[in-house]
Amino acid sequence: xxxxxxxxxxxxxxxxxxxxxxxxxxxxxxxxxxxxxxxxxxxxxxxxxxxxxxxxxxxxxxxxxxxxxxxxxxxxxxxxxxxxxxxxxxxxxxxxxxxxxxxxxxxxxxxxxxxxxxxxxxxxxxxxxxxxxxxxxxxxxxxxxxxxxxxxxxxxxxxxxxxxxxxxxxxxxxxxxxxxxxxxxxxxxxxxxxxxxxxxxxxxxxxxxxxxxxxxxxxxxxxxxxxxxxxxxxxxxxxxxxxxxxxxxxxxxxxxxxxxxxxxxxxxxx
Amino acid sequence: xxxxxxxxxxxxxxxxxxxxxxxxxxxxxxxxxxxxxxxxxxxxxxxxxxxxxxxxxxxxxxxxxxxxxxxxxxxxxxxxxxxxxxxxxxxxxxxxxxxxxxxxxxxxxxxxxxxxxxxxxxxxxxxxxxxxxxxxxxxxxxxxxxxxxxxxxxxxxxxxxxxxxxxxxxxxxxxxxxxxxxxxxxxxxxxxxxxxxxxxxxxxxxxxxxxxxxxx
Numbered sequence: 001x002x003x004x005x006x007x008x009x010x011x012x013x014x015x016x017x018x019x020x021x022x023x024x025x026x027x028x029x030x031x032x033x034x035x036x037x038x039x040x041x042x043x044x045x046x047x048x049x050x051x052x053x054x055x056x057x058x059x060x061x062x063x064x065x066x067x068x069x070x071x072x073x074x075x076x077x078x079x080x081x082x083x084x085x086x087x088x089x090x091x092x093x094x095x096x097x098x099x100x101x102x103x104x105x106x107x108x109x110x111x112x113x114x115x116x117x118x119x120x121x122x123x124x125x126x127x128x129x130x131x132x133x134x135x136x137x138x139x140x141x142x143x144x145x146x147x148x149x150x151x152x153x154x155x156x157x158x159x160x161x162x163x164x165x166x167x168x169x170x171x172x173x174x175x176x177x178x179x180x181x182x183x184x185x186x187x188x189x190x191x192x193x194x195x196x197x198x199x200x201x202x203x204x205x206x207x208x209x210x211x212x213x214x215x216x217x218x219x220x221x222x223x224x225x226x227x228x229x230x231x232x233x234x235x236x237x238x239x240x241x242x243x244x245x246x247x248x249x250x251x252x253x254x255x256x257x258x259x260x261x262x263x264x265x266x267x268x269x270x
Numbered sequence: 271x272x273x274x275x276x277x278x279x280x281x282x283x284x285x286x287x288x289x290x291x292x293x294x295x296x297x298x299x300x301x302x303x304x305x306x307x308x309x310x311x312x313x314x315x316x317x318x319x320x321x322x323x324x325x326x327x328x329x330x331x332x333x334x335x336x337x338x339x340x341x342x343x344x345x346x347x348x349x350x351x352x353x354x355x356x357x358x359x360x361x362x363x364x365x366x367x368x369x370x371x372x373x374x375x376x377x378x379x380x381x382x383x384x385x386x387x388x389x390x391x392x393x394x395x396x397x398x399x400x401x402x403x404x405x406x407x408x409x410x411x412x413x414x415x416x417x418x419x420x421x422x423x424x425x426x427x428x429x430x431x432x433x434x435x436x437x438x439x440x441x442x443x444x445x446x447x448x449x450x451x452x453x454x455x456x457x458x459x460x461x462x463x464x465x466x467x468x469x470x471x472x473x474x475x476x477x478x479x480x481x482x483x484x485x486x
């Protein structure tokens with residue numbers, strides 16, 4: 001009995017180790033929740049895997065954590081949208097070949113009756129200011145994601161003091177945060193892609209959009225292979241080349257047209 | 271939602287939980303029986319550790335396994351992070367103490383007289399263990415069910431070390447989390463029902479084994 005169990009455990013251990021040999025054909029992509037939740041990667045990845053035979057392991061986290069993974073060499077390639085943090089990441093030599101991929105924009109969502117009067121504001125800073133002045137609930141991602149970074153960069157323009165009386169941090173992804181804000185009839189900042197995928201499920205409407213400050217650019221960054229020897233540099237380069245290629249741009253531009261009536265990501269030239 | 275993807279998720283769930291359960295049953299029974307039948311220095315401490323580990327917070331296990339298996343971690347060279355194997359490892363850490371602890375209790379509950387009797391009749395080592403395990407089989411199957419229940423319903427650890435990768439490391443629990451985050455509550459409920467029926471049928475099977483008439 002004992003011998004049998006030992007043999008079984010031993011066999012399973014061998015299986016564990018041997019089945020993880022084919023590593024060069026795998027890359028770890030650390031990216032934001034918006035590219036995953038919107039379904040964009042579900043369209044792009046099969047094409048990439050078909051073309052190159054490289055399997056992509058997508059880890060959908062906030063941009064902040066995605067870059068932290070890159071900093072530690074735990075990811076091979078990043079697809080993120082937090083420009084200031086990206087520049088810092090590049091400045092520290094953590095990444096190479098940062099390239100523009102696509103953009104869309106952020107929108108301020110709130111209850112249809114707009115109790116704070118954010119619709120009347122002339123800038124996004126003004127809209128934030130009216131929320132603070134009215135003390136209506138605002139749900140922040142609070143997770144160091146690209147959206148969170150964008151939100152924090154806007155508050156100084158509002159010139160208001162954030163108070164936990166009305167300022168909540170969900171600590172969750174964009175989708176979950178939208179649902180919380182919807183249930184609380186609160187304001188929240190969202191990327192347009194996630195908002196459009198949730199439009200039918202929530203009652204919140206766009207109360208402010210169009211400010212230049214709300215631009216939301218996505219970049220692809222290859223993790224610097226000189227810093228971490230485990231990084232699959234060739235696989236990462238193949239993915240970056242793929243996602244910035246002309247054929248992929250067409251796929252990105254076409255994504256969402258059927259479902260939402262318009263593109264939700266707009267490809268960029270580098 | 272009832273499609274190929276769902277079938278893949280179910281298959282992954284069964285693969286991961288099945289393998290983890292097999293390993294945990296092996297390790298847990300072995301450890302439980304050994305500790306029950308042997309006296310050694312520090313035995314009480316070991317038993318306390320096992321009893322504490324029966325309630326290990328899955329996210330803590332997930333975090334530790336993650337830190338060990340990360341490329342930069344001590345076992346990073348194995349390249350196991352974000353694989354089903356990593357999920358199996360995390361689940362083994364969760365289920366083994368449960369099975370070991372309940373096995374220990376079950377074997378200790380067997381009247382001392384019976385142990386003496388078996389020894390007097392010449393049963394030794396593995397033979398004695400086998401005899402006592404047969405005697406405690408109802409409780410041991412309950413231990414297996416408890417271990418199974420603990421890991422098939424677990425989400426925190428497998429999410430962290432598996433990454434919830436579509437078609438690869440996505441299991442029923444992590445798929446439920448994802449679908450509810452996306453606001454697809456219908457899909458989440460369907461997945462929940464699938465998980466419950468899966469769990470129920472496996473427990474039903476184990477119960478049938480457990481409740482067999484004696485002597486068969």
